[in-house]
Amino acid sequence: MDIIKWLKYWFGVILISCILLLSVNYIVDPLNILHTKFFKQEYQMNERFLKLEYLSNNHQKYDSYMFGSSRIGTTPPHSVEKYIPNSKFYNLTIASGNLHDYLIHLQYMIKQKYLIKNLYLQIDIGNMGYYGNSHLGTLGTYYPPVLNKSLTMFYFEYLSSFQPLSIIGKIKKNFQEESKIEYFLNTTGAYTKVRLEKLLTDNCEKYVKKEKTFNIKNKRFSSGISTKKALNAINEIVQLSKKHNIRLYIFTTPHNKNMMDTYKINDYLKFIQGIALITNFHDFSGYNSITNNNCNYYEYSHYRPLVGELISAKIFRDKNINVPEDFGIYVTKDNIDKHIINIKKQIENHDKWNK
Secondary structure (H helix, E strand, O other): OHHHHHHHHHHHHHHHHHHHHHHHHHHHOOOOOOOOOOOOOOOOOOHHHHHHHHHHHHHHHOOEEEEEOHHHHHOOOHHHHOOOOOOOEEEEEOOOOOHHHHHHHHHHHHHOOOOOOEEEEEEOHHHHOOOOOHHHHHHHOOOHHHHOOOHHHHHHHHHHOOOHHHHHHHHHHHHHOOOOOEEOOOOOOOEEOHHHHHHHHHOHHHHHHHOHHHOOOOOOOEOOOOHHHHHHHHHHHHHHHHHOOOEEEEEEOOOOHHHHOOEOHHHHHHHHHHHHHHOOEEEOOOOOOOOOOHHHEEEOOEEOHHHHHHHHHHHOOOOOOOOOOOOOEEEOOOOHHHHHHHHHHHHHHHHHHOO
């Protein structure tokens, strides 16, 4: 009898715990998967799910796409559309995006017969160090149809998952903070940081002094352990674009100098060289007039919209916009050796003045 009571007790505890977990996940909706909106401000969003979910019903509104990590997210589509008549871009920026994401999404979109005339692809230097998103957990899960998986099962797994940090983070954000980011997921795909833009515009020097990532000494620890996988993905994207008549624009991210300081030099140069052997591209990375100026960034990881404007102006050769000469070098297999030499000089000068 005691055993039966004990079993009933623990069965009741487990049942109540499951119901509580399902209820909390439904109400809080930590990654905005269910769109319940009991909590208005988002803490984290699974853009791999949300954006492909949106496009599954709205892809006919677009004929071109911007691929990249969160760093391209501040670039509004009109920055590129103005150079390509009658184009309509969607910014498919995704948090911690890498070349595995871009390849998987492109394959899916082609399979689903999305109209893709142009692909504007930004490659982070950090992509040489990671490939895939298994380390992100539920935050990195793809929209199930992309992998030919069940939506119903995904919703069940989401509701029954234990995500304490995401849940607590979202609750705190809604009760303690004013949102710093405004998302346009269901229109342009981009996002803006209005408050930070104002602070930078009003007093950049003051902003830079307060931002911690601008005021620390970094070490070169980020290596190219995934360079081979990343380069293979780039090659597949190039081949798919040729096969399906997609105009492909490839460029590297203009990482802030403080982030550039985290990359191992030889690995970085090998990655740049590897891209050039596959395809021509614009290289905005390294230490140049834009990346050396902290006022162009919100912190050492994300650049402001004005940088996105300069990138597109350089790529499309807009003579009406004053783009620094050292910002954005068009790289081919014919000039890559010379470009590598120039990058080494940049690094030497940077390290000399920042000892």
